[in-house]
Amino acid sequence: MSTTVEVSHLTKRFRGVTAVDDVSFTLQEGAIHGLLGRNGAGKTTLMQLLTGQEFATSGEISVLGSSPVENAAVLRNVCFIKESQKYPEDFKVKHVLKSAPWFFANWSQDFADSLVKDFDLPLDRKVKKLSRGQLSAVGVIVGLASRAPLTFFDEPYLGLDAVARHTFYDRLLADYAEHPRTVVLSTHLIDEVSNLLERVLVIDRGRILMDDTADALRATAVTVVGQHAGVEEFARNREVLARESIGGIASVTIAGLTDTERSQATAAGLELSPVSLQQLIVRRTGPMDATTEHTKENVA
């Protein structure tokens, strides 16, 4: 598989804080990647490094074959949509869309126009007068219509309602199918996007915690529920990601079970339930003492 991005031993230190800590990974050309992790894990810093907006403290970055720093040939093929993009004072929406093609080699005006209709965006309104959701829509439109071979969306939909988010997912998938490109989607709404992702990178405290296909990660964990003693017996000597109990019932999330082990558990009267990508990441990156923490994401 060819790679669009290759990073080796990349470190970024700010005064006293190591935001990115000796990470190495590649991004696969033409795949949609999820860059997931908690607040402050280093996602945005990583994307800033990959788009030449920050200088690395040490390590190597290759984007589309060369260093992205001050490299116009690379950057016109890279689009980075940030959560809090600043626009010039007095810019109207139409000015944003008019200037975007100056920066992106593959910009599609037709696609941008149709997205403006989809998101019902007022072209003549000043950007600073837009609602939070409309501002996010501007970013989403620029990111999609740029058709950049490497596109980053950093938490692109703050304030976008569920309908608009699904419009974004639908347009992204449809356009990606027609014009394959490498996409990196960083978000906290993991359940919403997990089916869109081909590969997943999870970053935790500046380090890469998981780097795999979404399908492989989906199969890595399982929750075992049953009588306390039986569950504990089964969980012994296995890697336990989370543990909860209510009365005599215990629930334990275990990493990696073979088919035989699954049948053993069922035969022992235990119930197995799947762990979604979001639950897996919560368990991997959350505090380990979550003994009685019944997180709301299970209900939602």
Place this chain on the structure above:
Amino acid sequence: MDDGRPIFLQVAEQIENEVIEGSMPEGAQVPSINALAAFHRINPATALKGVTMLVDTGVLYKQRGIGMFVAAGARERLMAARRDNFRAEYIRPLLNEAAKLGINPVQLSDLIGKELQQ
């Protein structure tokens, strides 16, 4: 799509179901990868993986440049495979649950008989 199970398996199963139920008869063209991806809101690579699995197992066949079609005899083969799994997937769990609730085999077969009469 439910969580936890690989999505490509679910895509494949859904196409299998349509073949078994007859809404996708033998010889019929299967939706394109991009159409499947858009419909299920999933990554096209995942949809491709599901369809490729069905090509490998002989449920679908590929006609280069035209698309994917349901293979002759696919329905019968799928039904035979599902029948093989019927015991493990339906009968065993049914008996386990019945045992848990204290329903004995005679009562269970009574229940099945009554349900069939309705």
